[in-house]
């Protein structure tokens with residue numbers, strides 16, 4: 385899955401191109417569920433996302449001190465969740481809504497995060513095939529290394 389993949393919002397104003405890292409995840413956190421209506425299904429871009437059309441239409445919302453959420457100002461489609469550049473991610477990290485891609489081949493639903501944020505009225509089949517992380521697991525992974 386190293387070829388460039390094209391993504392577009394619902395109205396087609398915003399178009400993006402990027403290379404994707406392997407894997408596709410679901411985030412069950414309350415912020416994603418409020419943003420999407422359900423878990424955010426997303427893929428990670430390798431490096432930066434190139435906006436090929438509609439850059440002026442992109443609006444961003446700072447959802448925390450370390451991340452922003454981008455959406456199309458014309459149709460409201462969620463575009464990406466972006467971890468801002470930091471010590472751990474000097475380039476930041478773009479986590480792009482899986483639904484924006486016309487070509488869904490090669491998508492491999494292999495992880496879920498904030499599984500303890502699931503309100504309990506939905507589930508995905510095949511969970512034994514995925515890495516499933518709780519909120520504590522996620523924060524432990526990103527916690528600053530205090531020593532060394």
Ligand SMILES: [Zn+2]
Pocket residue numbers: 393394395396397398456457458459460461
């Ligand atoms: Zn749009």
Ligand SMILES: [Zn+2]
Pocket residue numbers: 411412413414415416417424498
């Ligand atoms: Zn989330």
